[in-house]
Amino acid sequence: MKQKKSKILRDLLKSNKFLPVPSCFDALSAKLIEQVGFKLMFMSGFAASASRIGQPDLGVMTLTEVLDQLNSITDASTIPLIGDGDTGYGNAMNVIRTVKSFAKIDCAGVLIEDQLSPKRCGHTPGKDVVSRDEAFDRIKASVDAREENDILIMARTDANYTHGIKEAIERAQKFYELGADILFVEAPKSEDEMRLVCKEVPGYKIANIVEGGLTPNLSMKELEGIGYNLAVYPLTALSSAMKAMVDSLTKLKTDSDRSNNLMSFEELRKRVGFDEYYETSSKYETSKR
DSSP: OOOOHHHHHHHHHHTTOOEEEEEESSHHHHHHHHHHTOSOEEEOHHHHHHHHHSOOSSSOSOHHHHHHHHHHHHHHOOSOEEEEOTTOSSSHHHHHHHHHHHHHTTOSEEEEEOBOSSOOOTTSSOOOBOOHHHHHHHHHHHHHHHTTSOOEEEEEEOHHHHTOHHHHHHHHHHHHHHTOSEEEEOOOOSHHHHHHHHHHSOSEEEEEOOTTSSSOOOOHHHHHHHTOSEEEESSHHHHHHHHHHHHHHHHHHTTOOOGGGSOOHHHHHHHHTHHHHHHHHTTSGGGGO
């Protein structure tokens, strides 16, 4: 019997090994993350919104679209996936539905945050957060929903942006008391703030490393030394892919040599899954035609 992804993630956390968490945005990027050898991944709302609908991460993508994207990813990969549940798409009752929906498609975890809806990317202007009571209700609802179909709750606060680091830490502490599995204090602006978060917030803590964002881009060794248990990299795959595509397309437009930009056709076929398909289909006579 296949082991639930949430159980695999819980075991990874209990191993007390630092966990880098690259972010996928579609089935192909998820396959590549797994092929490289990572044990865990996150579906970044920023990256998925850009990839699926060509829009910024400003609360435009709907829950239905998010679930469809997540389902494609869980179908294409075997490692645990944490999905971006944003604000939960409404009040506490909506949060319950969101968490249950993520669990049904075998997401190992779901992120629920305390921003006002529509939310904003954590490293861009214009953010605001809901009241403490509403923030706590979202996490209570998430934990209640977890009882029906196990899934880990990653509780995120963006209060540092609007209220300061003290408020953010106090919210994260309460999230832990309410039963959240992973604590996510978004966008500490210095190494000192990062150290304070790790000192004051109990439980498993995750750093959000956006290259060029507000939080210092420390090495994994440094993050572990400070006290983080995980670090998510929401834009590394998307940003590098976009840069490579723009470069290759620019060369194509000018009819320039782009051979150094390209993965070999043989490797491309292998990574997409042609070899695996042919190996499996060879068992069935009608599939050989």
